[in-house]
Amino acid sequence: MNKELTREERTDALGGMGCKRKRVEDARFTQGKGNYVDDIKLPGMLQGDFVRSPYAHARIKSIDSSAAMALDGVIAVLTAEDLAPLGLHWMPTLAGDKQMVLADGKVLFQGQEVAFVVAKDRYIAADAVELVEVDYEELPVLTDPFAAMESDVVLREDLLGEGGSLPDGAHGPRKHPNHIFTWEVGEKDATEQVLDEADVVAEETVYYHRTHPCPLETCGCVASMDKVNGKLTLHGTFQAPHAIRTVVSLISGIEEHNIRVISPDIGGGFGNKVGAYPGYVCSVVASIVTGVPVKWVEDRMENLMTTAFARDYHMTGKISATKEGKITGLHCHVTADHGGFDACADPTKFPAGFMNICTGSYDIPTAYLAVDGVYTNKAPGGVSYRCSFRVTEAAYFIERMVEVLAIELNMDAAELRRINFIKKEQFPYQSALGWEYDSGDYHTAWDKALKAVDYDGLRAEQAQRVEDFKAGKTRKLMGVGLTHFTEIVGAGPVKNCDILGLGMFDSCEIRIHPTGSAIARLGTISQGQGHATTFAQILATEIGLPADSITIEEGDTDTAPYGLGTYGSRSTPVAGAATAMAGRKIRAKAQMIAAYLLEVHDDDVEFDVDRFVVKGAPEKFKTMKEIAFAAYNQAIPGIEPGLEAVSYYDPPNMTYPFGAYVCVMDIDVDTGVTDIRRFYALDDCGTRINPMIIEGQVHGGLTEALAVALGQEIAYDDMGNVKTGTLMDFFLPTAWEVPNYETDHTVTPSPHHPIGAKGVGESPHVGGVPCFSNAVNDAFRAFGLRHTNMPHDHWRIWKTANDLGLHG
Amino acid sequence: MSNKKHFKLTVNGEEQEFLAEPRELLIHTLRERLRQTGPHIGCETSHCGACTVTMNGKSVKACTVFVAQADGADITTIEGLGNPDSLHVLQEAFKEHHGLQCGFCTPGMITRASKLLEENPTPTEEEVRFGMAGNICRCTGYQNIVKSILAAASEMNAAKEAAE
Ligand code: FES
Ligand code: FES
Numbered sequence: 021m022n023k024e025l026t027r028e029e030r031t032d033a034l035g036g037m038g039c040k041r042k043r044v045e046d047a048r049f050t051q052g053k054g055n056y057v058d059d060i061k062l063p064g065m066l067q068g069d070f071v072r073s074p075y076a077h078a079r080i081k082s083i084d085s086s087a088a089m090a091l092d093g094v095i096a097v098l099t100a101e102d103l104a105p106l107g108l109h110w111m112p113t114l115a116g117d118k119q120m121v122l123a124d125g126k127v128l129f130q131g132q133e134v135a136f137v138v139a140k141d142r143y144i145a146a147d148a149v150e151l152v153e154v155d156y157e158e159l160p161v162l163t164d165p166f167a168a169m170e171s172d173v174v175l176r177e178d179l180l181g182e183g184g185s186l187p188d189g190a191h192g193p194r195k196h197p198n199h200i201f202t203w204e205v206g207e208k209d210a211t212e213q214v215l216d217e218a219d220v221v222a223e224e225t226v227y228y229h230r231t232h233p234c235p236l237e238t239c240g241c242v243a244s245m246d247k248v249n250g251k252l253t254l255h256g257t258f259q260a261p262h263a264i265r266t267v268v269s270l271i272s273g274i275e276e277h278n279i280r281v282i283s284p285d286i287g288g289g290f291g292n293k294v295g296a297y298p299g300y301v302c303s304v305v306a307s308i309v310t311g312v313p314v315k316w317v318e319d320r321m322e323n324l325m326t327t328a329f330a331r332d333y334h335m336t337g338k339i340s341a342t343k344e345g346k347i348t349g350l351h352c353h354v355t356a357d358h359g360g361f362d363a364c365a366d367p368t369k370f371p372a373g374f375m376n377i378c379t380g381s382y383d384i385p386t387a388y389l390a391v392d393g394v395y396t397n398k399a400p401g402g403v404s405y406r407c408s409f410r411v412t413e414a415a416y417f418i419e420r421m422v423e424v425l426a427i428e429l430n431m432d433a434a435e436l437r438r439i440n441f442i443k444k445e446q447f448p449y450q451s452a453l454g455w456e457y458d459s460g461d462y463h464t465a466w467d468k469a470l471k472a473v474d475y476d477g478l479r480a481e482q483a484q485r486v487e488d489f490k491a492g493k494t495r496k497l498m499g500v501g502l503t504h505f506t507e508i509v510g511a512g513p514v515k516n517c518d519i520l521g522l523g524m525f526d527s528c529e530i531r532i533h534p535t536g537s538a539i540a541r542l543g544t545i546s547q548g549q550g551h552a553t554t555f556a557q558i559l560a561t562e563i564g565l566p567a568d569s570i571t572i573e574e575g576d577t578d579t580a581p582y583g584l585g586t587y588g589s590r591s592t593p594v595a596g597a598a599t600a601m602a603g604r605k606i607r608a609k610a611q612m613i614a615a616y617l618l619e620v621h622d623d624d625v626e627f628d629v630d631r632f633v634v635k636g637a638p639e640k641f642k643t644m645k646e647i648a649f650a651a652y653n654q655a656i657p658g659i660e661p662g663l664e665a666v667s668y669y670d671p672p673n674m675t676y677p678f679g680a681y682v683c684v685m686d687i688d689v690d691t692g693v694t695d696i697r698r699f700y701a702l703d704d705c706g707t708r709i710n711p712m713i714i715e716g717q718v719h720g721g722l723t724e725a726l727a728v729a730l731g732q733e734i735a736y737d738d739m740g741n742v743k744t745g746t747l748m749d750f751f752l753p754t755a756w757e758v759p760n761y762e763t764d765h766t767v768t769p770s771p772h773h774p775i776g777a778k779g780v781g782e783s784p785h786v787g788g789v790p791c792f793s794n795a796v797n798d799a800f801r802a803f804g805l806r807h808t809n810m811p812h813d814h815w816r817i818w819k820t821a822n823d824l825g826l827h828g
Numbered sequence: 829m830s831n832k833k834h835f836k837l838t839v840n841g842e843e844q845e846f847l848a849e850p851r852e853l854l855i856h857t858l859r860e861r862l863r864q865t866g867p868h869i870g871c872e873t874s875h876c877g878a879c880t881v882t883m884n885g886k887s888v889k890a891c892t893v894f895v896a897q898a899d900g901a902d903i904t905t906i907e908g909l910g911n912p913d914s915l916h917v918l919q920e921a922f923k924e925h926h927g928l929q930c931g932f933c934t935p936g937m938i939t940r941a942s943k944l945l946e947e948n949p950t951p952t953e954e955e956v957r958f959g960m961a962g963n964i965c966r967c968t969g970y971q972n973i974v975k976s977i978l979a980a981a982s983e984m985n986a987a988k989e990a991a992e
Contacts, residue, residue, distance in 0.1 A: 049931025052866020287932030548930030
């Protein structure tokens with residue numbers, strides 16, 4: 021029957037790349053049959069819970085757990101003293117620092133883990149937590165990184181050398197006991213010279229506030245030590261299960277083959293679930309000690325207060341240009357607040373991540389970036405919240421600086437961007453700060469975006485609005501937010517990207533079954549991105565079997581090939597490439613089998629959608645299904661039976677997705693309330709695997725961007741108390757606050773990626789944050805505002821209007 | 829601290845009797861005692877809606893209801909809305925319109941939406957957005973959730989008309 025189908029019909033039947041395939045994950049999720057970590061219930065399982073510090077900086081004088089231990093159902097109360105003999109009271113961080121698992125003599129941030137209670141159920145554990153008495157002696161609190169760099173209060177005595185000396189940290193010399201590192205990229209002297217000699221220089225201080233990824237599911241795990249077989253199974257919310265296995269092995273001494281890490285369904289990650297947290301270590305220890313499974317799942321307050329904040333970058337910029345607006349130089353200094361421990365999740369050689377993508381989409385000949393990391397009495401983290409490492413910070417910085425420069429030059433911000441974009445023919449483009457941008461066509465994207473929104477019409481309307489406002493006819497201003505961002509994702513080439521020495525390649529292993537269906541396993545793990553759907557589409561196109569006949573499996577270190585997991589939009593660029601490459605290995609063997617079956621030379625057959633055909637005689641063919649069967653039932657001279665392949669893909673370069681966004685916003689000057697009238701997002705993520713999923717990622721990323729730009733914040737008071745530790749104060753937008761988005765695209769494939777895909781999950785967040793913020797700032801441009809910091813909540817906007825004298 | 833009391837609930841049509849502390853939260857009763865793990869825990873402070881179930885005909889957030897308050901109640905969770913052989917229209921619509929990503933909010937969303945459509949079978953987009961504002965999703969940006977619910981509403985109405 022197959023013979024009668026046209027080539028197009030055969031292609032459609034595969035459900036391969038480019039089609040809007042419905043998600044295979046959805047059946048279980050819509051029926052409440054997902055399997056998330058807190059759904060796991062093992063026989064005899066105990067529950068762990070933390071005693072946490074109410075103070076941001078304090079010495080611990082004593083811990084008395086006798087009352088807690090006396091409670092019926094309490095099995096153990098672990099403190100640093102119990103972990104010390106095992107060497108587990110501290111653990112290494114992903115950033116080359118170390119972090120206390122349980123408070124070792126002092127605490128450095130509010131909510132820090134002090135003791136771990138293990139009890140028969142969560143209620144008893146919670147009661148016991150209340151009964152543990154900790155005697156604290158308060159110490160002076162440092163919540164401001166600038167003050168920390170001046171203070172003689174030492175936060176990390178453990179890092180002092182003999183006689184109070186200051187040994188180098190993981191990233192070189194330290195200037196002060198509360199200083200972590202200085203990281204410099206680019207040419208300092210040359211940049212300063214360019215700035216000195218420039219026609220125009222715009223300067224601004226831009227603070228990217230502290231926030232949190234806050235996935236709907238918090239972090240947690242179930243550790244289960246099988247003492248009979250010496251095997252540890254660790255289920256948990258891990259964005260990088262293999263890396264977690266290696267880390268657990270390194271710190272526990274259990275051999276890696278005796279550890280099985282499983283990431284079940286994950287309820288969103290956004291960077292929150294990359295790191296290793298004290299809860300994991302304590303659960304493992306507790307299970308080893310008790311011999312039964314131990315579950316630990318943090319609650320929302322614990323999540324917001326302790327696991328993985330994002331950003332907290334104080335950025336000072338100078339950008340220079342000619343009178344005509346050609347940018348000549350960029351200077352950026354960052355004071356990065358890392359909290360009490362340096363637990364940033366960045367590739368080892370990049371202590372400030374890829375902040376050096378801060379030249380953005382522009383051809384800036386000379387640039388310099390310096391980042392100083394600083395300890396304060398805040399929670400550790402510094403993860404990439406829905407972005408590749410520090411890329412939102414970089415995009416926000418440059419997109420604000422360009423707007424400020426436009427004000428300085430008295431130019432239209434869209435035009436200023438246009439004359440400075442890297443031109444299509446300049447790719448691959450070497451940036452002043454060391455990256456090789458793979459491909460782009462920024463002018464085309466920009467023009468398409470401006471046309472779609474009728475940019476000139478918007479500006480005319482805005483000018484009229486300003487007139488009306490001045491004439492007292494309206495109290496609403498209008499902002500037009502622009503952004504053209506360039507991301508850097510798909511970390512990354514092993515030559516410069518590793519985490520704790522583990523190269524950031526990724527992997528795929530495929531087994532074709534005799535009847536022509538398949539299973540593929542990957543080193544990544546989906547947290548909502550729909551990998552089971554999209555990776556099957558890549559394979560369907562590569563190997564000519566229907567996507568519906570291909571199972572994708574991830575997240576079990578006993579079965580999946582080694583990979584560094586899912587974050588930083590690396591799944592498609594790295595594991596997606598591995599998938600395509602493994603598929604091509606399958607195809608290469610299939611070609612030999614087909615040639616044998618068709619009795620022609622290998623070179624005389626060619627792949628055609630779902631089959632190999634004899635060149636010039638398309639009526640002679642063998643389908644992939646037939647070939648798969650032959651692989652298992654025919655003795656073919658010179659060819660091993662079976663049809664399997666594995667690929668470990670070390671990407672030659674990062675990928676550089678980009679996009680052009682426009683936000684139109686009305687702002688009520690008297691209430692500070694914002695109304696997003698329109699949001700247009702054009703994304704170029706190279707080859708598009710599943711347009712439906714891409715669009716969903718864009719909607720979600722933009723909404724997280726809206727949250728961050730317009731209100732979401734982890735705020736501290738001077739005592740180091742977290743002021744936004746519940747969903748009452750930590751802004752997560754609901755359906756009511758979120759607009760409908762218009763999505764659009766151009767396609768500029770990555771030249772070095774096997775299928776040309778670049779990754780998209782984080783673009784809308786990276787581009788969305790500056791776009792919303794630019795809209796707010798732009799609304800007040802006519803009244804003399806240059807820059808105001810996020811988050812632009814109603815109160816801050818009202819304050820901006822008030823400071824500008826707009827309340828009469 | 830054991831002061832267990834006897835409770836009776838009807839969950840997804842089945843009667844359940846058990847001993848529990850009155851302070852036990854309904855969400856834990858459902859998830860841990862009765863193994864209905866569809867409703868999830870996202871905050872335990874009534875903000876996120878991941879734990880939404882229908883109790884005595886009303887949408888409630890099971891994380892802030894004591895089992896003692898639910899004694900005798902009739903409760904429907906996502907598990908009771910449809911089954912693999914006959915999905916609820918909303919379950920189909922969420923699949924069809926990409927109304928979910930990680931799936932963690934989905935059981936609460938669909939359970940809430942089913943109630944919303946009972947309360948208002950022909951909602952406008954605005955009414956859907958308002959009626960769903962107690963349920964947070966971190967992944968989808970809501971656009972496709974709203975689309976799914978509106979699509980389900982039209983389908984249910986069309987089916988109703990056809991039946992009449
Ligand atoms: S868990 Fe009940 S509302 Fe969030
Ligand atoms: S789909 Fe992930 S929270 Fe809604």
